[in-house]
Amino acid sequence: MRQRSLIAITAALAAGALTLTACGSRDDDGGGSSGDGGTTVVIGVDAPLTGDLSALGLGIKNSVDLATKQANKEKVVDGITFKIEALDDQAQPSSGQQNATKLVANKDVLGAVGPLNSSVAESMQKVFDDAKLVQVSPANTNPALTQGQNWNGGEKARPYKSYFRTATTDAIQGPYAAQYVYNDAKKTKAFVIDDKKTYGAGLAATFSDEYKKLGGKIVGTEHIDPETKDFSAVATKVKNSGADVVYYGGEYPQAGPLSKQIKAAGAKIPLVGGDGIYSADFISLAGASGAGDLATSVGAPVEELPSAKEFVANYKAAGYKDAYEAYGGYSYDSAWAIIQAVKKVVEDNNGELPDDARAKVTEAMQNVSFDGVTGKVSFDEFGDATNKQLTVYSVEGTDWSPVKSGTYEG
Amino acid sequence: MNELPQQLVNGLLLGSMYGLVAIGYTMVYGIVQLINFAHGEIFMIGGFGALTVYLYVLPDGTTMWIALPLMLLGAVIAAVIVAVGAERFAYRPLRGAPRLAPLITAIGLSLALQQAVWAWYPGAKESINFPEIAGGPFEIGSVTIQTGDVFLLAVAPISMAILAYFVMKTRTGRGMQATAQDPDTAKLMGINTDRIIVVAFALGAVFAAVGAVAYGLKYGQVQFRMGFILGLKAFTAAVLGGIGNIYGAMIGGLVLGIAETMATAYIADVPGMSQLGGQSWANVWAFVLLILVLLFRPQGLMGERVADRA
Numbered sequence: 215m216r217q218r219s220l221i222a223i224t225a226a227l228a229a230g231a232l233t234l235t236a237c238g239s240r241d242d243d244g245g246g247s248s249g250d251g252g253t254t255v256v257i258g259v260d261a262p263l264t265g266d267l268s269a270l271g272l273g274i275k276n277s278v279d280l281a282t283k284q285a286n287k288e289k290v291v292d293g294i295t296f297k298i299e300a301l302d303d304q305a306q307p308s309s310g311q312q313n314a315t316k317l318v319a320n321k322d323v324l325g326a327v328g329p330l331n332s333s334v335a336e337s338m339q340k341v342f343d344d345a346k347l348v349q350v351s352p353a354n355t356n357p358a359l360t361q362g363q364n365w366n367g368g369e370k371a372r373p374y375k376s377y378f379r380t381a382t383t384d385a386i387q388g389p390y391a392a393q394y395v396y397n398d399a400k401k402t403k404a405f406v407i408d409d410k411k412t413y414g415a416g417l418a419a420t421f422s423d424e425y426k427k428l429g430g431k432i433v434g435t436e437h438i439d440p441e442t443k444d445f446s447a448v449a450t451k452v453k454n455s456g457a458d459v460v461y462y463g464g465e466y467p468q469a470g471p472l473s474k475q476i477k478a479a480g481a482k483i484p485l486v487g488g489d490g491i492y493s494a495d496f497i498s499l500a501g502a503s504g505a506g507d508l509a510t511s512v513g514a515p516v517e518e519l520p521s522a523k524e525f526v527a528n529y530k531a532a533g534y535k536d537a538y539e540a541y542g543g544y545s546y547d548s549a550w551a552i553i554q555a556v557k558k559v560v561e562d563n564n565g566e567l568p569d570d571a572r573a574k575v576t577e578a579m580q581n582v583s584f585d586g587v588t589g590k591v592s593f594d595e596f597g598d599a600t601n602k603q604l605t606v607y608s609v610e611g612t613d614w615s616p617v618k619s620g621t622y623e624g
Numbered sequence: 625m626n627e628l629p630q631q632l633v634n635g636l637l638l639g640s641m642y643g644l645v646a647i648g649y650t651m652v653y654g655i656v657q658l659i660n661f662a663h664g665e666i667f668m669i670g671g672f673g674a675l676t677v678y679l680y681v682l683p684d685g686t687t688m689w690i691a692l693p694l695m696l697l698g699a700v701i702a703a704v705i706v707a708v709g710a711e712r713f714a715y716r717p718l719r720g721a722p723r724l725a726p727l728i729t730a731i732g733l734s735l736a737l738q739q740a741v742w743a744w745y746p747g748a749k750e751s752i753n754f755p756e757i758a759g760g761p762f763e764i765g766s767v768t769i770q771t772g773d774v775f776l777l778a779v780a781p782i783s784m785a786i787l788a789y790f791v792m793k794t795r796t797g798r799g800m801q802a803t804a805q806d807p808d809t810a811k812l813m814g815i816n817t818d819r820i821i822v823v824a825f826a827l828g829a830v831f832a833a834v835g836a837v838a839y840g841l842k843y844g845q846v847q848f849r850m851g852f853i854l855g856l857k858a859f860t861a862a863v864l865g866g867i868g869n870i871y872g873a874m875i876g877g878l879v880l881g882i883a884e885t886m887a888t889a890y891i892a893d894v895p896g897m898s899q900l901g902g903q904s905w906a907n908v909w910a911f912v913l914l915i916l917v918l919l920f921r922p923q924g925l926m927g928e929r930v931a932d933r934a
Contacts, residue, residue: 264742266847268749410904436888437904441853443843446634447888448903454627467751471843478761479630480768498753501844 252293253567257282257552258317260310260328260338263302266467269495270330273539274352275300278327280525280532281549291557292565299323303334310334314341323347324567324575325552327545332356333412335377343374346573350378350551352544355489355512356416357385360596370596376576378597380544380551380588382512382604384413387488388420390604390622391461391510395486396428398606398618399508401459403433405452407472408463409440417488418463425461433457438468445472449479458483465490470499477503484508492540497609507609508617513588514603515616516543525587547586555579629767631889632882637773637842639881640780644835645858646865646873647787648707648828654804654868655824657723658715661730663832664855665737666707670833671754671846672745673702678755688757692775692837695755699833706737707829708822716818734852741848751847754840772841779834784874787827791870796823804868857910864914866927875926884910 259278261271275298282296299320301313310329317323318341325348329335332354339359342349351359360379362371395401404425408418415437422432434455436448445468452460453476460476462469462485469491476485485491485500485507492509500507516522516538525546529538538545555578560567568574583592589601603621607614648663677698682691714733718726741748757771769777791797802810803820811817839854840846857880865876887909892901900908917925 264749266750435902437902439904439907442903443845443850444638445903446637447631447885447906450627450630450634451889471845474844478768478770480761495750499751499845501753501756 252295254295254297254322255291255324255556255567256297256299256320256322257549258313258320258323258326258328259298259300260303260313260317260326260334261300261330262305263300265304267305267330267465269493269536270353270539270541271302271305272536273542274328274330274545276532276534276536277352277525277529277538277542277545278549280529280534281546281553283532284528285550285553290553291560294556294560294567296553297322303329303331305331305334307331307334307337311337311341314338318342318345318347324556324571325350325579327352327548327552329354330541331411331413332359332416335359336412339374339377343376346376346570346576348376348378348552348555348572348576348579350380350548350579352379352541352548353381353489354379354413355381355384355387356412357383357420358412358416360598361385372596375597378548378551378579378593380547380586380591380599380601381489381541382599382602384417384420384488386602386622387510387512387604388417388422388463389424390620391486391488391508391606392421392424392428392430393622394508394510394606394618395459395461396425396430399459399484401430401484403431403455403457404459404461405434405436405455405457406432406461406463407436407438407448407452409465409468410437411440411464413488413490414463414465416463417490418461421461421463438464438472440464440468443468443471445475446479448472449475449481452476452483453479453481457481460485462487462491466493466496466499470496470501470504473500473504473507486510489540492607492614494537494539494612494614497612497614500609504609505611509607509614510604511540511607512604513543513601514619515605515607516587518616519543519587519589521585521589522587543587547588547591550584550586551579551582551591554582554584558582626766627889629765631885633767633769635882635885636878637776637881638885639861639878640776641835641838641842641854641877642858642861642881643874643877644780644783644831644838645854646862646877647831647870649859649862650865650867650870650873651800651824651828653862654870655800655807656715656719656821658726659730659859660710660715660825660828661727661855661859662710662714662733662737663707663828664851664853664858665734666703666710666829666851667832667836667839667855667858668741668846668848668851669706669737670699670703670829670836671840671850672741672748673833674699674837674840675752675754675846676702688755691755692757696834696837699837700830703829703833703836704826707825707832711822711825716821734855738848738852745848748848751845754844754846756844757841770842772838772844775841776838779838780874783831783834787831787870790827796820800824860910860914864917864924866924869924869926872924872926876924879913879925880910883913 261274303310335354408414473485489511492511558578559574605619606617674695759771799815861876861880865872884906887906888903
């Protein structure tokens with residue numbers, strides 16, 4: 215009996231290992247595509263294309279796709295055709311790292327857009343940096359990604375030179391929400407909840423710091439388990455704490471049910487979150503009682519920016535099945551930044567890609583500057599976006615409607 | 625304000641759901657000594673069965689009083705078909721095989737069912753909203769009970785009572801007990817053990833389906849992964865209560881649900897424990913409880929000491 219079980223386990227392991235190698239061996243083909251018809255440059259995309267967060271991920275993928283098509287149509291870089299290679303990270307750091315390795319292995323990839331989640335970014339940064347491959351995230355908001363672990367202690371140090379982002383950070387987003395909640399919405403007792411992920415915990419911490427500084431009171435804190443849907447115990451605590459607002463650091467798959475259960479428990483108070491809950495799916499998950507819930511998101515509302523009109527029209531015209539969601543404009547700008555950097559490198563090298571194209575593109579990225587969908591796109595010494603605009607949205611009916619737009623100042 | 629009564633009710637509700645799903649684990653284990661890890665997915669299929677009836681069979685705007693029984697029926701049919709199919713085509717061919725084979729089959733089946741729903745059910749790549757019962761929450765003293773939870777509160781004890789009657793009093797039920805005690809002797813006594821095993825799978829599926837409808841009504845959504853974590857919890861509940869014992873499954877579910885809720889609500893208030901409290905630690909405390917129970921009662925709360933068969 216024991217012998218047989220051993221054989222079974224060994225067989226299973228062997229089968230698993232064989233499958234894995236089979237997956238790994240596909241990587242390197244598709245290279246050497248430079249022929250007479252010009253050179254192909256691939257922009258990698260890494261985002262959750264399946265699972266709970268796929269609504270946001272597919273918006274990112276489609277927007278990058280749109281940017282490359284636009285660049286090809288306008289012949290932004292002479293002799294170069296842009297293509298995308300989109301990989302699914304399922305919001306898992308381990309998948310993100312595998313995808314990063316895969317993109318690095320493809321010689322045609324000169325830049326990558328993504329990922330969505332800060333925790334995934336942590337696992338990808340080093341892989342890309344070792345290969346000097348530039349990465350631009352449209353959505354990561356954790357400050358440590360660009361400013362190092364001790365960013366809050368005043369020692370800012372950029373860990374990876376190849377990492378850039380078009381999104382603003384939680385160092386700005388959390389405090390901005392705190393100011394809105396305290397000064398504009400006049401809520402003085404907050405219950406702070408997070409999901410313990412890099413993004414959620416960071417956001418909740420920056421919110422709490424600023425909120426206390428302003429004079430608000432944190433009447434309770436709680437960390438939820440993102441794998442469950444039962445928040446009734448937490449909801450009861452919120453109700454009994456006497457809070458008049460809930461701040462949630464996390465994403466919409468949990469925020470929606472959480473908002474619903476808090477209201478069902480009898481606490482008719484708004485739930486406020488960051489860009490992670492700014493999705494149409496939040497509204498459908500939170501149900502009718504979600505009206506009045508608030509979210510901050512990076513940048514001005516894409517629909518209202520004159521620079522974004524063209525993007526929105528092109529996106530519609532391209533006929534994508536999924537909406538561009540919260541990060542569409544930022545993803546388009548991220549891809550466009552890579553295209554601009556490639557253009558600079560090609561122009562400096564007599565219209566051809568140099569041998570060390572990846573390193574050159576990464577270098578060029580630092581000085582990229584153009585007017586994008588979301589406003590002026592350029593990067594500071596840490597690789598953060600210089601555009602620090604934020605908007606507060608509130609749930610009205612079945613839509614998010616902008617309440618207040620502004621720039622956060624320390 | 626004293627939140628203990630409300631938290632107890634929260635725990636009771638969560639625990640009833642664990643209990644309903646745990647019955648399927650414990651019954652199948654009791655009879656064929658198989659830990660059917662695909663049972664969480666049977667639960668999930670039940671949820672989608674109910675949803676299918678609501679979305680595609682019933683005309684729009686049917687009141688829940690008419691829709692709910694039909695949805696329940698749809699859930700039960702879907703879950704039973706899949707469970708019996710799994711028994712017939714995945715487990716029965718392995719009846720004489722070493723114990724690891726059906727176990728790994730169960731894990732594979734669990735993944736396959738999840739991915740099948742993910743790939744082929746329209747819209748299942750994200751959470752799908754489940755219909756809810758209209759009407760405000762009920763206030764009893766300081767306790768608030770949601771309309772959707774009333775279903776769970778009513779249905780869990782009723783179905784438990786029916787199951788107890790079935791197992792104790794009917795011919796098939798007694799056949800199940802006999803098969804659980806000794807399959808070979810039961811066969812010699814003229815019991816069709818193959819049929820008994822199918823009945824055990826089907827009954828487990830019925831309870832999982834009822835639990836799935838309760839889940840949908842309570843949380844207002846179903847998704848393809850909903851059975852995975854809940855299945856693990858229900859399995860834990862079955863072990864806690866004493867695997868193989870149907871009352872143990874229900875008691876284990878209730879104990880687990882209440883323990884998790886209490887851990888979320890109160891551990892953080894114990895001096896020096898604030899770091900270890902809150903919902904993200906609730907699972908840890910639930911498993912601490914499980915380990916403690918198994919240390920002193922390896923057979924579980926209600927289990928009987930049997931020769932180690934696993």
